[in-house]
Amino acid sequence: xxxxxxxxxxxxxxxSESLDALFSRLSRxxxxxxxxxxxxxxxxxxxxxxxxxxEEVALRTIExxxxxxxxxxxxxxxxxxxxxxxxAAEIERKEARGWExxxxxxxxxxxRLVATIRTIADDDWGRxxxxxxxxxxxxxxxxxxxxxxxxAHPFRHAWAHLPDLEAFxxxxxxxxxx
Numbered sequence: 001x002x003x004x005x006x007x008x009x010x011x012x013x014x015x016s017e018s019l020d021a022l023f024s025r026l027s028r029x030x031x032x033x034x035x036x037x038x039x040x041x042x043x044x045x046x047x048x049x050x051x052x053x054x055e056e057v058a059l060r061t062i063e064x065x066x067x068x069x070x071x072x073x074x075x076x077x078x079x080x081x082x083x084x085x086x087x088a089a090e091i092e093r094k095e096a097r098g099w100e101x102x103x104x105x106x107x108x109x110x111x112r113l114v115a116t117i118r119t120i121a122d123d124d125w126g127r128x129x130x131x132x133x134x135x136x137x138x139x140x141x142x143x144x145x146x147x148x149x150x151x152a153h154p155f156r157h158a159w160a161h162l163p164d165l166e167a168f169x170x171x172x173x174x175x176x177x178x
Contacts, residue, residue, distance in 0.1 A: 015158025016110040030172040031099040048106040049094040057148040
């Protein structure tokens with residue numbers, strides 16, 4: 001991973017702003033409609049909560065590393081099946097929240113993560129943290145990048161979902177193409 005904390009913060013900000021620009025074009029009803037994003041199981045609200053969840057995980061990862069503990073998520077998500085279960089449980093946990101609360105929390109969590117990353121010194125970011133018994137080869141930045149990214153693309157989780165969200169927003173605001 002080559003990103004500095006400043007670059008990681010900028011990438012996370014850009015991803016959040018890209019998602020938020022699309023979210024802002026949706027009505028509450030459209031944003032809460034299930035079966036509209038990706039494979040058809042999620043709503044735009046679910047997607048905002050999903051991105052928020054992984055940014056919360058990144059914040060906890062930073063806390064864990066600063067406290068000398070291995071990142072707790074490494075005990076929860078160990079393979080694709082446990083990743084899917086974790087994501088489903090988080091969507092269910094946040095299901096009762098409305099669109100406005102979800103998107104407000106999504107924005108606040110991103111701002112908090114970006115601000116926190118900016119406080120990490122470049123030297124610390126590039127070091128393998130003490131106390132991270134598992135994944136000994138991952139640096140501090142790589143731990144954070146892996147929770148906010150997609151394989152081979154740290155900090156770029158938003159881009160994994162932008163095409164589906166763009167397609168839904170187009171359909172919801174302009175109607176299906178004929």
